[in-house]
Amino acid sequence: MIIRLTTETRSFEATLNDSAAARDLVALLPLMLETEDFHQTERIAYPPRRLDTTGAPNASDPKAGDLASYAPWGNLALFYRDGRHSPNLVILGHLTDRGDAQHLATADRVTLENLL
DSSP states (O other): OEEEEEOSSOEEEEEEOSSHHHHHHHHHOSEEEEOEEETTTEEEEOOSSOOOOTTOOSEEOOOTTEEEEETTTTEEEEESSOOOOEETEEEEEEESSGGGGGGGTTOSEEEEEEOO
């Protein structure tokens, strides 16, 4: 599954994995979300509901360019820097060009759209 993320200044493509959570995210698209910085590592935003994390691993080691959902809070996370090992973090996919991740650091708004 390929989606487009659009910020105030740029557009990026991301490839999602075939998890229940990623499929659930696609079912919500298109979405326009306000983001905020979290730990100078990721931008977080809250979709209209929590994603289905059935079958998700118990923890993840996020990398710059990863898109994820933090199950306890129900938020989406867009990593612009590598993160720390995190329980309950479900990786949904990653930017097609991980080098674009740095451009997410200042995004106040992101629109997600399904490309396929």
